[in-house]
Amino acid sequence: MSEERGIPEGAGQRTHPLGLIVRAIEDMRQAILPIVAAFFGSRAFVDRGPALVVGAAVVIIAFNVGTAWLGWIRREYFVGAEDIRLESGIFSREARSVPFERIQDVSLEEKFLPRLLGLATVRFETGAGGKDEMALSYVTLQEGARLRELVRARRDEGALPNADPEGDPTGNMAQSADAVERPAAQDRLLFSMGPLRLLTLGVFEFSLIAFALLFGLAQQLEFMLPFDLWEPDNWRGLAENQQEMLSGWGPFAQVLLVALALGSLSLAGFATGIIRIFARDWGFRLDRTAKGFRRRRGLLTRTDVVMPIHRVQAVQIRTGMIRRLFGWYSLRFVSLAQDTRSASHDVAPLARLAELDPIIREAGQTPPSDALKWHFPSPKHWIMRGSLLMVPILALAIGAWLEFDLWLGAAIGLIGSGLNLIGNAIAWRRTRWACDDRQIYLREGLLTPELSIAARIKLQSAEITQGPFGRMLNYADLHFGLAGGKMSIHGIDRRSAMALRGAVMESAAKVGFSDLPH
Amino acid sequence: MDQDGGTAAAAPAIAEPALTRLDPNYIWILRAHSLVVLVPLLAGAVFLGETLEALRWLPLLLVLIVGAIVLWRVPLRRFSHRGYNMGADRLRIVKGFLFYSDTVVPFGRVQHIDLTRGPLERFLGLATLILHTAGTHNASITLPGLAQEDAEAMRETIRQHIKREMM
Incomplete structure (x- = not known):
């Protein structure tokens, strides 16, 4: 049975040979500092004359190129009927298989050096988290685009029972390759940023x-x-x-x-x-493709990420302390896939609210309407938080009084409590939530209010928690588990929390995980 | 405050069904947890008695009395605050008094199910049910203190629910 998962004899493909040069240069760049350090470290070495230095450098370079070449020879990938497989390793071999079903999105990344040679890294995101993702570096851009379309086509047809696992893989590939050009025509620009907008950001x-x-x-x-x-x-x-x-x-x-x-x-x-x-x-561009979103950006390192619509778990509208005053906002998609270390995808880094609305609608969510009824949590949570914060403030004030003088202590105490009071009051007033038939909305944040919108059926679990103070004063926190994120409503009273959870879980339980809108 | 308006209160789901108690044997596991807390206290008391001649047996006596309560009463209380409810399409898990937590997972959101049994649990005929979801918060939800047969039955129920949805 183990044969089934392996790469059939002679069917594997290698990454592009030009990638070897990039790899060797990259390895070299990593090795150069230690080499220089070693030369400086042992004076005796340098004193023996330049021939030895040059010789050592040549050996090191040859070694780098050699390992890069061996690694390239020993790395093969294969696109099967149900999965994509990668076998690599010079001595210890590693075979990885990623089923099309599980691929969240395929991204192309063109770093500066490979970009000069027309090469890119293809990354298959499964939501397993950064390190264990499958990445092919380096293949040509066309090959990357072909793989991407292939994955998309296979994933869509993958569930069909008549998918013939014994079928000729090359025949299938050719058929899917036709699909490469087709959706490109349907791409529709959703958002882009010109130089002026970039300058503002x-x-x-x-x-x-x-x-x-x-x-x-x-x-x-x-x-x-x-x-x-x-x-x-x-x-x-x-x-x-x-x-x-x-x-x-x-x-x-x-x-x-x-x-x-x-x-x-x-x-x-x-x-x-x-x-x-x-x-x-640079060149930020968000398109709506046939199946999802496509984002391209970058000056030296150019990335090209495609994300299917149904992978969007929630949307977040964020802003900054100062840009808020000028009416600028940013939009992010929460999903299981990773976007350069952060869990969410930046889809509009700096935009007007009016520009965000269509993007949110394309993602299958609805921006809050005027008719939406917002609920304000009870202030108890913030009163308690403020009271607890008074302890260190007063301690600091008393400390300053005893160590220095009364005025300093009084100033620290007054300013501290004032800020505390105003801060918590604003934080409370800015927190609000709402719930309609389809979605749940949460707005919170003291200086940078942030609005999250999640579809009710995409919530994974709901937890109500109460600490000792919450029990005493009857307020609770409601946390919703979200694939790739979390949504927490603080300080609502326990009865509303129960009711909200009941309503949301009712709609979530009706739809099975596998039946979630695709 | 308008917490009484809107969808939230309009939903009749406010009456949560009664909770099922865990297996009484689970009290012994809670006692074992208490014991772990007690050991350093006991060591401290012995040390104090050794260093301060005047007190001698006093700290040890004190710790033993407190210990008896911690070992006997506290686990009973903690036990009585725990419970679960197996609904038609969701599992609810409640625990804690001072630090209260009340979690609901729809079966349809369960990715996979674990059933674990530690040595003490095996001795007492207990099992722990762990439900994994795709959520980042509450990625796995643990329900300890189930009788083994119950845990297995629950696993089967949830599994069948998932299977049915896959069809």
């Missing part, structure tokens, strides 16, 4: 991370610097020199200098954000 993504990186780099490479970074005397000397100069310049120049420093700092922050966004979201 970049400005909102203001980040000082570049400074953190520089700082970290300085720490790593300090041995290369001509002076000791951590010796305060050096800095003191520098500051004293400058100070003499500065005091000569007068107060106006000092103010100017501070302004200049702040200006360059914020400039760097904006630049970081803009560069990051341009690299990630």
